[in-house]
Amino acid sequence: MERTLIIIKPDAMQRGLAGEIIKRFEQRGLKIIGMKLLRLSRQLAEKHYDVHRERPFFGGLVDYIISAPVVVMAREGSDAVLAARATIGATKPAEAAAGTIRGDFALEIGRNLVHGSDSVENGVIEVANFFSADELCGGWSRDVDGWVFE
Numbered sequence: 001m002e003r004t005l006i007i008i009k010p011d012a013m014q015r016g017l018a019g020e021i022i023k024r025f026e027q028r029g030l031k032i033i034g035m036k037l038l039r040l041s042r043q044l045a046e047k048h049y050d051v052h053r054e055r056p057f058f059g060g061l062v063d064y065i066i067s068a069p070v071v072v073m074a075r076e077g078s079d080a081v082l083a084a085r086a087t088i089g090a091t092k093p094a095e096a097a098a099g100t101i102r103g104d105f106a107l108e109i110g111r112n113l114v115h116g117s118d119s120v121e122n123g124v125i126e127v128a129n130f131f132s133a134d135e136l137c138g139g140w141s142r143d144v145d146g147w148v149f150e
């Protein structure tokens with residue numbers, strides 16, 4: 001079962017878009033197994049974006065992601081990574097399709113509202129970086145009528 005880490009970034013929080021973004025994932029049918037509000041430490045932000053450490057925008061990216069509280073969500077399901085990325089839209093918001101979160105609400109690459117894990121492998125790693133096991137809530141599933149709680 002795939003997992004993906006979603007971060008509602010500081011620009012989305014500042015613009016009051018957290019509810020809109022959560023709504024879109026909920027509508028999409030991605031099962032939520034963890035959600036919390038937190039302010040990232042610099043250490044966690046640098047670990048999260050480690051793959052971009054050598055890029056010129058790294059420092060600004062880390063400063064930005066720690067600049068305000070963010071909502072982090074763990075979502076689970078088959079194809080969760082691909083489905084979440086499709087709901088989020090292209091990294092460069094100008095290229096993001098209308099109907100995606102970035103395509104509907106963003107234009108600046110440095111202010112693209114939301115993070116989603118980019119691979120199945122990274123989804124598992126990123127969820128583990130942000131959530132302890134006892135913060136994750138399984139025990140529910142989906143049938144044709146919607147969510148079923150065991």
Ligand code: IDP
Nearest residue numbers: 052057061090091109110111112114115116118
């Ligand atoms: P992603 O968020 O769509 O996975 P990545 O390429 O992993 O995109 O980049 C991580 C984040 O770094 C982006 O979401 C964006 O906020 C920021 N970023 C990426 N490229 C640039 C850039 O060229 N200038 C400024 N910020 C960038």
Ligand code: MG
Nearest residue numbers: 115116117118
């Ligand atoms: Mg990425």
